[in-house]
Every structure is written in structure tokens, then in C-alpha cells.
Amino acid sequence: MLILVKGAGDLATGTALQLYRAGFSVVMTDIAQPTAVRRTVAFSQCMYDGAVTVEGVTARKAADKAQAEAILAAGEIPVLADPEAHIRNELPFTVVVDAILAKRNLGTAMDDAPIVLALGPGFTAGVDCHGVIETKRGHDLGRLILEGSAIPNTGVPGDVGGYTKERIIRAPADGPFEPVAQIGQQVQLGDVVAKVNGIPVTAQLTGIVRGMLPAGIPVTTGMKSGDIDPRCEVRHCFTVSDKARAIGGGVLEGILYFGRRLRLWND
The missing domain is CATH 3.40.50 (Rossmann fold)
Structure with missing residues (x-):
């Protein structure tokens, strides 16, 4: 089949x-x-x-x-x-x-x-x-x-580890995406995790970067560009959810x- x-x-x-x-x-x-x-x-x-x-x-x-x-x-x-x-x-x-x-x-x-x-x-x-x-x-x-x-x-991401919309990294402007943090990296609340046209995107929680667009991908304002997992399990980044x-x-x-x-x- x-x-x-x-x-x-x-x-x-x-x-x-x-x-x-x-x-x-x-x-x-x-x-x-x-x-x-x-x-x-x-x-x-x-x-x-x-x-x-x-x-x-x-x-x-x-x-x-x-x-x-x-x-x-x-x-x-x-x-x-x-x-x-x-x-x-x-x-x-x-x-x-x-x-x-x-x-x-x-x-x-x-x-x-x-x-x-x-x-x-x-x-x-x-x-x-x-x-x-x-x-x-x-x-x-x-x-x-x-x-x-x-x-x-609903437009609201699912709850993971007690967080919903805070998990999502969104583009702050139109332009080429520039990741700063890498998939599998632990970040703290407030850390700069990416930039678009020099405008920084900061982490809204402490956790592991589970997803991130590659460098150079054109994005639009508000577009989902990454994901932070509050459970802080690195293996979650490399295995099916x-x-x-x-x-x-x-x-x-x-x-x-x-x-x-x-x-x-x-x-």
C-alpha cells in the first residue's frame, strides 16, 4: 500500500x-x-x-x-x-x-x-x-x-509545561530571519534568541529552544519562527513529540x- x-x-x-x-x-x-x-x-x-x-x-x-x-x-x-x-x-x-x-x-x-x-x-x-x-x-x-x-x-498554542503563547518565538518585523540561539540551547527569560532586520526577539520564558527557523528565511511580522520548551529536556528537540x-x-x-x-x- x-x-x-x-x-x-x-x-x-x-x-x-x-x-x-x-x-x-x-x-x-x-x-x-x-x-x-x-x-x-x-x-x-x-x-x-x-x-x-x-x-x-x-x-x-x-x-x-x-x-x-x-x-x-x-x-x-x-x-x-x-x-x-x-x-x-x-x-x-x-x-x-x-x-x-x-x-x-x-x-x-x-x-x-x-x-x-x-x-x-x-x-x-x-x-x-x-x-x-x-x-x-x-x-x-x-x-x-x-x-x-x-x-x-483558537489561535492559542497548546499548553506545554504550564505555558501557551509564551512558548512561541514570533518575528517582530518583515525581513530575513537571523537566529541567535540554536536548537537544543537553554535560554533564560529575557535572552535575545533571534533578530529580524536588527530588531531583537527575547525569550518569554526559561527553557530549551526546541525549534527555530534557519538563517535567511524571509518572515513577516508575527510569523511563528521558533519554539521554547519549558520542560528543559534536550532530547525533546530531536525526537518526535x-x-x-x-x-x-x-x-x-x-x-x-x-x-x-x-x-x-x-x-
Whole structure:
């Protein structure tokens, strides 16, 4: 079974890892210049580095169908700069997972594949996909929704270690991003962690820098550019998050649930 995961950020990567380890072949797509802040655990980093290994699984940048097939044959995950997911029409995908997390549907339809799943708000199960996976932290995180939609976006980051919006590093202006702190570095409340056009961004709490955009990425005022984790566990910076694992489990449940109903394999 071949699965297309649209998006290759940290939550999409956590999903892809679970599917890969469950024995499925996975292809991923993203934009040419991704802006995932948790880039140490995001296969989208392939767009910059060519190849990325997360928790022992390697993803590699592919230019086209032929390269994607070669990477699959090598036992790795191909990632294409293909924001419109044209590769969907070139390979026989049984499952499409919209993991772009744009908070709205950017073009996914229920007839894109025999099984179509979507992460988070912006989708309705039974209308534009077969199932929706809840992405909001809380009791229902990772739940497979068979009717209706995920909880609407509140604009407030989830609570981690007692902090919400304070965790997020946001650009203070338009311009090229300049990180000062590095992923895995401990910072104190008030430390300068980044700059944009010489304007400093300071940490709003004490913790470990868990995510940070690479240098030179163009940002806009208020854009999410980094993440500070108050739990101060360095390994959290280099391993898939609890949230990503929960969401990946929901996707796997959805594939098995709908696959059995469609008789894609024997009971």
C-alpha cells in the first residue's frame, strides 16, 4: 500500500514515521522553502539538506516520480517540492493524508484516493475526506473523527509545561530571519534568541529552544519562527513529540478502519 502525506512538517513527519514503521510505503510533499520551526524532526528539511534522518528513518529529496520510486526502492521516504501534490496522479496511492495543517482545505477531495484522511480543522468527515484526526491538545488529541470536524483553531498554542503563547518565538518585523540561539540551547527569560532586520526577539520564558527557523528565511511580522520548551529536556528537540505520535496513531487507526471496510486486505 502506497500512502501520500501532503506536508512534511513535524506533525506530518511523526505521522509518516508511524506509517513507515507499520510497514507502509510513504511519499511526502511540501513547498520548496518550508517554514517548519521544529526542523530537527521534520522531513521538510530535505528541501535544504537533501536528506534527513529522524529517529532512525531517512527521508530524501526527490525531483520527480523516477527519483521517488528509486528512493522508495531503497527503503527510504521520498519528499518532493510539490505543493499541489501532482505526484498523486503519477503513482497508485491507496491513501492520501492531508497533513499541511493550514487550518483550511487547500484542495483535498474525498475522491483523491480510496482513503482520504485530514489533520485538524478545515475539513469535514464525509464531505471532503473520509476521516479527520483531532490535532488540538487535550482529551481528544489523535481521535479519529468519522462525522463532523475537528475543534476549530483558537489561535492559542497548546499548553506545554504550564505555558501557551509564551512558548512561541514570533518575528517582530518583515525581513530575513537571523537566529541567535540554536536548537537544543537553554535560554533564560529575557535572552535575545533571534533578530529580524536588527530588531531583537527575547525569550518569554526559561527553557530549551526546541525549534527555530534557519538563517535567511524571509518572515513577516508575527510569523511563528521558533519554539521554547519549558520542560528543559534536550532530547525533546530531536525526537518526535507526544502530539505527533498521538496524531500518527489516529491516522494509522483511520487507515485500518477504512481499509477493512473497503476490504483492501483480508480480516
